[in-house]
Amino acid sequence: MMALQLLEFPLAREDSGKAPAFPAEDVANFRKCSRYCCITFFIQQDLLHMHLDTIDMRILSEIQEDASLTNAELAARVGLSASPCLARVRALDAAGIITRRVALLDPMLLGADVSVFIQVTLEKQTEALLDVFEAAMAGFPEVMECYLMTGDSDYLLRVVVRDTVALQHFIVDRLSKTRGVANIRSSFALKQVKYKTALPLEELASPRARR
Structure with a gap:
């Protein structure tokens, strides 16, 4: 699942004879979106062939x-x-x-007392660096979730560790040394207000499936 925001591209005036100038950030966001949205579209199209009653x-x-x-x-x-x-x-x-x-295990009873959300910005938004970063995150057991984002940062991570010392070790010795990482910003979760794994099936069901 990707978190998306509306991308607004400037249109050329009909009488200008010039192509529109796209901001570099919007072009990068479009590339990141197209990298995954096309895959998601075809997966969803395949699921349409199976009718769920x-x-x-x-x-x-x-x-x-x-x-x-x-x-x-x-x-x-x-x-x-x-x-x-x-x-x-x-x-x-x-x-x-x-x-x-x-x-599903209880993280608190197992010593996972610190939950952190980390925004990561890469040096360049190239296919090669995206692949390298995603492969690295797949190999870090502390990373519970990883999302490619639009906006200021390239990735959003949810990381679970036992304490702040372990968090420092993860960020300094592992995350920051991942090739292509340029900037890291972290925010601690003070309290988990809501957490669920069950999808809202009734809300997601199409009108046809609800009959």
Whole structure:
């Protein structure tokens, strides 16, 4: 998922005979958007070929709240017998809608007391540097989320560490030494007001799927 903002490009006057002059920041943002938006578009187009009905949505709602449900328990909750329920779950798996099943851990009980949001700006917004940075973030276990952004910074990270000493080690010894990194800005989360992993399926469902 990408965080997007409206990009406004200046238009040339019809009588000027000159091409519009695009600000460098807007051109860079457009390149970053086009890098991922095209991929997202084709994925969404593929998903349109699989029609999700009300029962599919109920199955998804149940398992994203509790992935430990047995097939028999899930079938009972959605009003199906075991075999049709299992067939639907397998179809959702095959379509890539269900990507994986995991257990959610309590970070505080495991010592992950510090949650930090870090904005990273690269020296240049080139394909090569974007690839290098993203590969590095994929290899850092402290990085829980990483988003390519428009605006002043290139990336937004959510990092979880045990304390400020560990955060300093991560930023100074690892993040800042990643090739292409030019600027780092961090903000501590004082309190987690809301956190969820379950998607708002009812709000995301198309009018056709709600029937």
